[in-house]
Amino acid sequence: MNTTGNAIGAVTLRITDTEPLLSLENVTLRYGQGPAAVTAVEDVSVDLTAGDRLVLLGPSGCGKSSLLRAVGGFQPVDAGTIRLRGSPVGKPGPNRMAVFQEFDQLLPWRTVLGNVRYALQRGRGLDRAAADARARDWIGRVGLARVMDAHPHTLSGGMKQRVAIARAFALEPDLLLMDEPFAALDALTRRQMQDELLSLCEQTGATVLFVTHAIDEAVRVGTHVLTLSPHPGRMKGLATIPPAARQRGTAAFAQLEAALQAGLLGEDNPAAEGRRHG
């Protein structure tokens, strides 16, 4: 188990040796221009294979959300490349479906069913009948069949996030992007949603890029956890989560949590310092 990365900096962290689905190479993101520019993310390189769930874990200001938005095409890349299936990512598209933290990501003028159906019609080009059937199926799978015809403003926060998750999964994208989707929920709902997301991912084999600042969430939902340091966001380490450690309350879970926390709190490790100077 590799909790604090030895291969940090310019060396690409390979999660596996098979052909990567998503490949980030020396990605640097900046805000603003000229001398006033602020570097949000610096020199991040990581590969994901189909079925991986990579969690970007770090404190506020480590650029993890910026990195996710860059993969989604919502934000330009200042240096390096992001490739999906070998070709650089461009504008946002339905092959990378995002779920955001905010509850206002659903179209308020469409019902629960309407939101998912519309996304399928426009994002997948399905006709109305096919989109309707698939939307109903996915809304049922997140347990919202009863509120199919409700408008989003009548739903609780957790239900809105469930609709957004159903919408993202229904489009069967190459990659799911999740930007702290449970951060604004109460602790009980958050746990429940983590479990549901995990089971959906395991059923579908979805590839996920998941951003969070909660260590227990990272251990629960990820197959791999990439820790980032703040200001600017640099890679600190990559941990692989063995399936056995994903159970809350086990010794392995607690150990991983502690190790990740120590990694986040600790200074840059000597290996990385040495490389930077030499």
Add this chain to the structure above:
Amino acid sequence: MADATIANPSAPLATPRRLHLAGWRKGVLLLILAAVWEGYARHLDNALLLPTFSATVIALVQGFASGELLARTATSLQLLVTGYACGLAAAAALTAFAALSRWGAELLELLTAMLNPLPAVALLPVALLWFGIGAPSLVFVITHAVLWPVALASYAGFRAMPRTLRMAGRNLGLSPLRFVAEILIPAALPQILAGLRLGWAFAWRTLIAAELVFGVSARSGGIGWFIYTNRAQLETANVFAGLLTIILVGLIVETLLFRSAARATVQRWGQEQ
């Protein structure tokens, strides 16, 4: 626990009872105002300056019964709807351009900053030069009165769209026109409706003012002309009946059109309380 929040998704937010009570209070206030008017007019006892409320109501009923006020109102409304439609079409083109390109946005900001403060009636002399006396001149000034407030409000609505909703829309890879029609416009609907309401009020005022200026020269005038001619003939009760008609039309459009439009859309969708 979660069930409680969605027990009845279609239940209205405001209870009918409270709405009913609010209407009841307004009714009492109207009665008091009418009584004050009647009392003061009787005390003044000068029908040339201030006719009584009852005389005004009788003039109003007679005006509608003879068909004259109805014809005048129809003339005014016809002009208004034509100008309103022209203004909306221009506003839609301008804001769509502004939503899609930086050049369009700068153009809209520049034009609204320059032309929005310009009172529509001030354009009347120019309109008379260009279009002569008659309907086209009035349609021109009404278009001007509607265009800028509607364009300004819609554009503000586009800009106020939540970033997350914008990203969720872009995520589907929509074409620019689809994005405007299917995401941007419905998202900005609360502000667009407010702009339409404001545009309506501006257009109605502009029309009456323009008719008063045109006054004598228009062959078949609207309500403005009705007021103007009756003032000249010292039929003050008719002047007040004309004013009441303007108020009534404004109220009917406000409650029947705009309020029910808001209730059927933005209020139902929780975009506006």
